[in-house]
Amino acid sequence: MNNKFGWRLALLVGFVVLIGGNRIVSAQLKSQPSFIDQAIANSQPKMAKVFGASAGKVEGFATGIIVSKDGLILSSQGVFLDGRQVKVVLSDGAEYVATILKRDRETQLSLLKIQAETPDFFELSEKSVGQKGDWVIALSNAFKVADKDEPVSAMLGVISLRTTMEARLTKRDVAYRGELVLIDAITSNPGASGGAVVTPYGQLVGIVGKIINSSETNTRLNYAVPNSVLYEFVAGTASVTGETQPLTEKQDVDFGVVLFKLGGRNNPAYIDRVVRGSPAAKAKLKSDDMIVSIAGEKIGNLKDYAEALKSLRPEEEVLMIVKRGVEMVRVRITPRLKK
Amino acid sequence: MTNKFRCFLLCCLAGLLVTPVGFVVAQTGVEKSGIDASDAEVSGLSAAELMEAMSLTSKAFRNAATRVAPSLVTIESYGGVSAVQGRIGGIRKQGEGNTTGIVISSDGFILTSTFNFIQRPPVISVILSSGERHFAKLVGRDDTRKICLLKIDGLTDLPIPEMVDESKIKVGQWAISLGVGYGDTSPAMSTGIISAKNRIGGRAIQTDANISPANYGGPLVDIEGRVLGICVPMNPQSQAVGAGVEWYDSGIGFAIPLANAAKLLDRLKAGEYIRPAFIGIQSGPNPLGDGILVNKVNPDSPASRVGLETGDILLSINDNPVNDMLRLKQLINRFEAGETIRMTVKRKSSGDDENLELPLDHPPMNSKEPLALPKIR
Numbered sequence: 001m002n003n004k005f006g007w008r009l010a011l012l013v014g015f016v017v018l019i020g021g022n023r024i025v026s027a028q029l030k031s032q033p034s035f036i037d038q039a040i041a042n043s044q045p046k047m048a049k050v051f052g053a054s055a056g057k058v059e060g061f062a063t064g065i066i067v068s069k070d071g072l073i074l075s076s077q078g079v080f081l082d083g084r085q086v087k088v089v090l091s092d093g094a095e096y097v098a099t100i101l102k103r104d105r106e107t108q109l110s111l112l113k114i115q116a117e118t119p120d121f122f123e124l125s126e127k128s129v130g131q132k133g134d135w136v137i138a139l140s141n142a143f144k145v146a147d148k149d150e151p152v153s154a155m156l157g158v159i160s161l162r163t164t165m166e167a168r169l170t171k172r173d174v175a176y177r178g179e180l181v182l183i184d185a186i187t188s189n190p191g192a193s194g195g196a197v198v199t200p201y202g203q204l205v206g207i208v209g210k211i212i213n214s215s216e217t218n219t220r221l222n223y224a225v226p227n228s229v230l231y232e233f234v235a236g237t238a239s240v241t242g243e244t245q246p247l248t249e250k251q252d253v254d255f256g257v258v259l260f261k262l263g264g265r266n267n268p269a270y271i272d273r274v275v276r277g278s279p280a281a282k283a284k285l286k287s288d289d290m291i292v293s294i295a296g297e298k299i300g301n302l303k304d305y306a307e308a309l310k311s312l313r314p315e316e317e318v319l320m321i322v323k324r325g326v327e328m329v330r331v332r333i334t335p336r337l338k339k
Numbered sequence: 340m341t342n343k344f345r346c347f348l349l350c351c352l353a354g355l356l357v358t359p360v361g362f363v364v365a366q367t368g369v370e371k372s373g374i375d376a377s378d379a380e381v382s383g384l385s386a387a388e389l390m391e392a393m394s395l396t397s398k399a400f401r402n403a404a405t406r407v408a409p410s411l412v413t414i415e416s417y418g419g420v421s422a423v424q425g426r427i428g429g430i431r432k433q434g435e436g437n438t439t440g441i442v443i444s445s446d447g448f449i450l451t452s453t454f455n456f457i458q459r460p461p462v463i464s465v466i467l468s469s470g471e472r473h474f475a476k477l478v479g480r481d482d483t484r485k486i487c488l489l490k491i492d493g494l495t496d497l498p499i500p501e502m503v504d505e506s507k508i509k510v511g512q513w514a515i516s517l518g519v520g521y522g523d524t525s526p527a528m529s530t531g532i533i534s535a536k537n538r539i540g541g542r543a544i545q546t547d548a549n550i551s552p553a554n555y556g557g558p559l560v561d562i563e564g565r566v567l568g569i570c571v572p573m574n575p576q577s578q579a580v581g582a583g584v585e586w587y588d589s590g591i592g593f594a595i596p597l598a599n600a601a602k603l604l605d606r607l608k609a610g611e612y613i614r615p616a617f618i619g620i621q622s623g624p625n626p627l628g629d630g631i632l633v634n635k636v637n638p639d640s641p642a643s644r645v646g647l648e649t650g651d652i653l654l655s656i657n658d659n660p661v662n663d664m665l666r667l668k669q670l671i672n673r674f675e676a677g678e679t680i681r682m683t684v685k686r687k688s689s690g691d692d693e694n695l696e697l698p699l700d701h702p703p704m705n706s707k708e709p710l711a712l713p714k715i716r
Contacts, residue, residue, distance in 0.1 A: 035386045133400035133528060135393055158400060160549075161527035182521065184529035184549050186588060200393055216436025216522045217552040219587055266435070268418030268461075292417050292462050293472075300417050300435075321474075323417075323462050328474050 036156070039137055039202040044151045045091045045120035047196060048073050049141045050098070050112070053083025063140045063152060063195040064088065064112065065207055066121040067234060071096075071114040074230060075194035076210050077103055081110055088114050093149030102233075107178065107225060108210050109233050122196065122204045124231040130181065130205045134159050138185045138224075140195025140208050152195065157185025159205070162226075181206050181224040188212075188220035197224040206230065253312050253335035255280045255320075259291075259302060268292075269305040271322075283333040285322065292328070293321040309335075399562050403515050404528050406564025409498040410442040411526055411557065412449055413466040413519045414475075414489075419458030433457055433581075439518040439526070439557035440465065440489065441569065442499055443597070447473075447491040448608065450597070451556035452571045453480055453580050456487065465491055468498075479607030482614050483675050484542050484595045485571040485580065486556075488607040500558065501565040502598035505544070508533060513562040514546040516570055516592070518554025527553055534591075539573050540673040543593040550592025552584065559594040568594030575669065578615040578702070614701035616674040618642050622653065622664065630654040630685065631661055641700045650687030657681050676701035 046066045050073070054060025060083070064075035073088060080086065086098045096114035103110040130136060136159055141152045160182040183197060187208045195208035206224030214221050256278020260270040269291040274280045291299050294308045295318040312318060314337040322329050384392070415437050440451035449465060456463070456477070465475045473491040480487035514533050517526040531548030538545045546559060550570045558566045572583030573593035583593065597604070606613065619640020625632045630652040636642045653661055656670045657680055674680060682695045 035389055038386070131401075132525070133397045133404070133530075135397060158397065158528065158530050160529055161521060161523055161525065163521060163523040163525075163527075182527055184531075186549075200390060214436070214521060214553075215434065217434035217520045219434070219551050219553065222588070270418075290418065290462065292464070292474075296472075298415050298417075298464070298472075300415065328462075 036135075036137060036200050039198055039200050040139065040154045042202045043122075043137075043139055043196055043198055046122050047091055047139055047141075047152050048075075049089040049144075049146060049152065050075050050080060050086060050194060051089070052078075052080030052086040055079045055082075059144075059190040061141065061144050061191045062193050063142075063191065063208065065194065065196045065204070066090075066118045067124055067230070068121055069117065069119055071116045071118050072101075072121075072234070073098065073112040073114065074207060074234065075110050075112060076207070077105070077108040077110050078193065078210065086112060088112065089148065090116070090118070091149065091151065102236075104233055107229055107233055109207075109225065109230065111234060124204070124227060124234060126228050126231050128162070128179075128226055128228050129203050130159050130162075130199055132159050132161055135200050136183055136185070136197050136205055136224075137200065138183065138187050138192075138195060138197050138208060140187060140192035142187070142189040142192035142195070144191050155185040155187070157183045157222075160184050160222075178229055179226050180209070180221070181226050183222050183224060185222060187222045187224075204230075251314055252338040253309060253314050254338045255283075255285075255333060255335055257285060259305065261302065265303045265306075266301045269299050269302055279333050279336050283320070283331040285320075285331065285333075286324065289322040289324050289329070291320060291322050294318060295320075396562075400515055400528060400530055403560050403562055403564035404517055404526060407441075407500045407517065407558055407560050407566065408526070409468045410500040411468055411517065411519065412440045412442060413524070414438045414440045414449075414451055414455055414556065415464045415466065415472075416456065416458065416460035417462035417464070419456075419460035434520065434552050436520055436522050437466075438520055438552070439554055439570075441556070441558050441566065442467075442497045443604065445495060445497045445499055447494045447497060448478070448604075449475065449489040449491065450486060450569055450604075451489060452569065453482060453485045453487045454552070454555045454572050454584070457580055463489065465489065479609065479611050480613070481603065481607060482578065482580065482612075483540070483616075483672075484603075484613075485573065485583075486569055486595055486607075488604070500560075503561055503565045503567050503596075504598040505536070505596040506599075508536060508544060508567055508596065510535060514548050514567060514594075515560050515562070516546070516548040516550055516554045516557065516594075517560065518551075518557035518570065520551070520553035520555070520557075526557065529554075531590075531592075533567070538593060539575055540669070542595060543571070543573055544568055544596055546592050546594060547590045548592060549588040550594070551587035566597065568596040570594050575672065576665075578672075614676040616671050616676050616678065616680075616699035617702040618671060618697060618699065620647060620653075622667070624663065625652050629660065629662060631664065631667060637703075640703075641697055645695050645697050647684065647695070647697075648687060652685040652687075654683040654685055654692065656683075658683075671699075674699055 048064040050062045050064045052060050058079045060080045062075050064073040067074050088096045088098045098112040098114050101111040101113050138155045139152050146152045162181050164179050188211045192208050193210045197205040204227050206226040209223050209225045256275035257271045257280040258273040260272040271289045297308050299305050312335045317334045320331050320333050438455035440449045443450045463475045466472050475489040475491045478488045478490045510533050512533050516529045519526050521527050529549035531546050534547050535545040554570045557570050559568045574583040619637035619642040620633050621635040622631045622633050633651045636647050661667050679698045684693050686693050
């Protein structure tokens with residue numbers, strides 16, 4: 001490398017370091033000198049291919065990860081679990097029949113057990129691993145391309161976002177509301193679910209989730225169910241998710257408007273009629289006004305409106321914004337106890 | 340470690356950081372260098388050093404996102420038509436979530452993608468990075484680039500991002516797409532490289548970073564957080580506002596560069612509606628040789644106005660030979676409604692080649708595509 005070029009690059013690195021702040025040389029990095037190829041090689045013996053029942057177009061296969069030295073395998077939920085037997089193929093090609101220890105509707109996880117010693121396994125922990133922008137490797141048997149002792153496929157990507165969102169596969173599935181680790185490697189493919197998402201150090205970030213559609217974007221999500229959720233599922237310490245009873249009796253409120261309801265709950269909140277003498281009438285709301293915001297919350301549709309009402313208390317004034325013709329009108333309005 | 344070697348190491352790391360093909364740069368650098376170091380030291384950085392380079396790129400990705408974040412906005416739409424049945428703008432169903440936009444002037448002009456308004460919402464609001472919500476009006480739109488301009492009023496000091504001139508964008512450089520479409524206030528990122536330039540009639544750059552409804556209208560930025568373009572759905576075969584969404588997250592994604600688009604932005608600020616070009620013929624391959632055969636001329640179309648007739652053979656457009664339908668589409672896509680093209684046509688009536696000046700118009704409005712705001716009551 002000639003010196004001129006070198007110095008230019010050195011300047012560049014200086015710049016990058018400038019915008020990047022301090023260089024990170026973590027102790028962990030020094031103590032664990034591994035790289036992507038090693039991370040993949042180290043992970044492969046901890047991977048399992050899972051086969052079971054199929055139903056029509058729904059695939060009868062998935063991926064799994066080994067999570068204990070005595071044959072515990074974590075995978076996703078799916079049709080493949082519903083057949084007479086579930087078969088697990090380890091990285092050396094050895095086949096085992098697995099028993100299903102437990103499965104969870106909300107997280108869409110399943111825990112399988114095979115009668116074998118599995119010295120190579122992923123360590124689960126309560127700590128979350130990886131942040132936005134970090135490189136990750138997704139390992140899975142998407143499309144069943146790996147046969148018998150063939151290693152599963154590896155893909156490189158970064159963590160796009162750690163977030164909670166509502167996402168569901170079909171109407172039947174319970175919406176998962178926990179944390180998701182969105183990644184930009186494409187893992188939303190048949191058979192990939194239950195695969196491993198690891199850092200270049202080989203640490204487990206989470207497992208590839210089932211194919212689900214985001215209702216926000218109407219696109220398939222590429223994501224991992226995070227390590228900490230897996231830990232809770234396997235340890236059985238998952239917090240009970242059920243409807244908790246409200247401590248005090250709920251006081252329903254309303255404004256005295258009848259909304260235009262034809263067209264379903266996704267329709268915007270247009271006012272059809274204002275009840276005489278109601279808070280809405282006092283606030284001079286009119287028929288055809290479209291409610292777009294209550295107390296700072298966006299009202300995009302009737303569903304949002306119903307949600308917003310639940311959070312209001314009687315006799316507590318709030319700001320409402322309505323669209324009237326081409327004008328945005330702000331009104332102060334005090335909800336009343338619903339009769 | 341010698342100073343020289345340390346410098347070299349830094350250079351290699353810089354190479355890894357600045358360009359994804361840095362590995363190659365670093366390698367060739369090794370061959371050309373006269374650095375007196377043992378093969379083991381030079382041939383590769385140690386695993387730990389490579390790891391450090393990787394975590395530095397991650398850090399650079401995050402910093403790039405942080406740098407552009409103050410100019411990112413969340414766009415909320417209220418109401419509009421929903422595709423209960425059939426399709427709107429070429430797609431069956433749109434997401435229910437918020438979409439992304441980017442501030443381009445300190446007084447409140449915001450650029451986003453027309454995709455985000457497929458449902459033609461009567462009300463649009465914008466949440467700034469500060470958390471403030473403002474109601475916005477749609478000022479101008481460009482359907483050839485799938486971008487549109489919003490305006491919020493009463494502001495003077497909005498942060499605007501740095502833009503990269505299109506001529507400075509290099510194929511192979513890092514590209515990071517950002518968008519708030521997944522519903523979090525912090526944008527989701529996807530990283531990749533610039534795959535190509537001059538796509539879609541020279542209007543778009545192409546990237547393998549994931550582009551999807553989660554970031555349509557959001558920025559594609561470089562490793563330093565400067566804006567390379569605005570993410571949009573694109574399909575060279577179709578002009579429908581939703582066309583291209585079928586390629587979401589596929590490795591084929593597009594963005595519209597803007598650094599030298601001052602003229603275009605002025606037109607949008609003036610309220611212009613830029614539409615794709617249309618000539619109004621149905622055509623097929625010419626069985627007898629070059630050019631394409633005009634099978635039908637749409638009544639009251641640009642083609643019928645200049646007297647094009649069934650049986651004419653279209654040979655070239657602005658001296659570019661036309662031999663198949665795809666080529667015709669690609670050539671027409673370079674223009675917009677209102678521009679004039681020169682066609683060379685072999686006339687059926689006379690058998691002579693003739694040059695026609697044809698003023699392009701926009702495609703007739705599809706009656707299936709709802710135009711008016713939904714009527715209530």
